[in-house]
Amino acid sequence: MSDECRVCLLGLIFLSSLLTGISGVNETHVFISSGENVRLPCNNALHDCNSTTWNYNRFRESAAVELIRLGIKKKDTERHESMSMGSDCSLNIRNISTEDYGYYTCRQYVNHTQVNDTHVYLHVLHVSSSQTEISAGLSVTLFCQLYSYPRVSCDDLIRSERIQLFWVNQAGVKLTRSDSRYQISSSSDRCIITLNTTLLNEDDNREWRCEVTQRDQVKTSVTYTVKSSARRETPVIAVISVSVAVLAVLLAAVLWLIWRKRADNKRGTDGEAVSSVKDENDDKRTYETINMDTPAAARDHEQTDDVTYTEVSSSSKKPVKSLKDHNDTVTYATIR
Structure with a gap:
């Protein structure tokens, strides 16, 4: 841009500043509710935003905080992540809180010289109980x-x-x-x-x-x-009631299974045979002793010193049935 154009531009900006100062156009009030997004206008923006700076004051006595300098957002300011600058040099703030109210200034610079300001008063409305x-x-x-x-x-x-x-x-x-x-x-x-x-x-x-x-x-x-708080608590009470009912059913089922198991064990003990019965996969062995004695009638006809009495022991992994269940005939042998 030539020097003549810059002089003309400065003249127009100063004239605009005087006119807006008289009419009050350079002062804007923006009202917003807490939690919403807001756009603060920059009414004196130039052809681009590289000359725009946004400042902020919350109190009259406090020093101004620079939010955006010559189109670049400052990252060392509070809540800088919620702020951005629009293509029209406006200041956009997301999720407004009661801490964001205050006095904002959109300032323009030409050749590092301040030429004009726009003042924006941000009012935040909030309801509490x-x-x-x-x-x-x-x-x-x-x-x-x-x-x-x-x-x-x-x-x-x-x-x-x-x-x-x-x-x-x-x-x-x-x-x-x-x-x-x-x-x-x-x-x-x-x-x-x-x-x-x-x-x-x-x-x-x-x-x-x-x-x-x-x-x-x-x-x-x-x-x-x-x-109503009572309405909000109703679903919680319902969930608790259902949970208690489910636990009661589960407890009853467990108690019934324990009772059934004990009953089965008792019936198994009452009907148990004389010989012990073990599972085929059990490592313990079951022993059955059969005493084979010569009958008295046989012993009368034979010499006592020639008779040998034998005790036969058998073992098996399989369950051994009681002798009462066998129909086999036992034959006694006499050895001389």
Whole structure:
């Protein structure tokens, strides 16, 4: 770019700065609810963003924090990961929190010379509850607060910008102090409005909404939905009941199997034969002793000193049946 063009550009920027300063166009108010994404406009952006710098102040007494310098995002700032710059040099912030409210400045530089500023006031609306356990019969207080950069005071800001906070029901009807069920009150600086009521059974899943308006135009709102704690605990109780029932069935089944096993063992003991019966795969051996004595009648006809009495022992891995089960005839032999 030639020097003549640069001089012309600087002249136009200064003229624009004077005009916007007179008309107030260089000052913007942005309202957003906590948890949402926001875009802060840079109304004085040049043909590219390499000359754009974004600064941030939360309090009047605090020093400015540089978020973006000449189109490059600073990585040593808090929550830098949630911030980015758009193609139109706007500042984009994801998942807004109450820590992000404040005073933002979009500043332009030409040849390292500051030429113009755009001021953006970011207001964050947030709703909180006094109760963690919600159920019918309990009194609950809802707090709706507008977090704003205090130029002088929140009250002055509300008066100068004609900002209002109020509660509406789910039908969109504004709640007033004349309604006997609701107690509506505001803080001294009018940046906090509270709603107090005693919950009824039919209030489960009911919605109350806090809205903020600027010059009678709704800018943003936050909805609070009543969720009864008793309703949330019901599925847990059901799961516990089912688990206890399942455990009871399993315990009964185990006890029945133990009883059945003992009964089978008792019947096996009562019908057991004289000889011990072991499994074929059992390593222990079963021994059966058979005494074969010569009958008395045979011994009368034979010489006593020529008779030999023999004891026969047999062993087997297979179960041995009782002698009562055998139909074989035993033959006695006399050895002389």
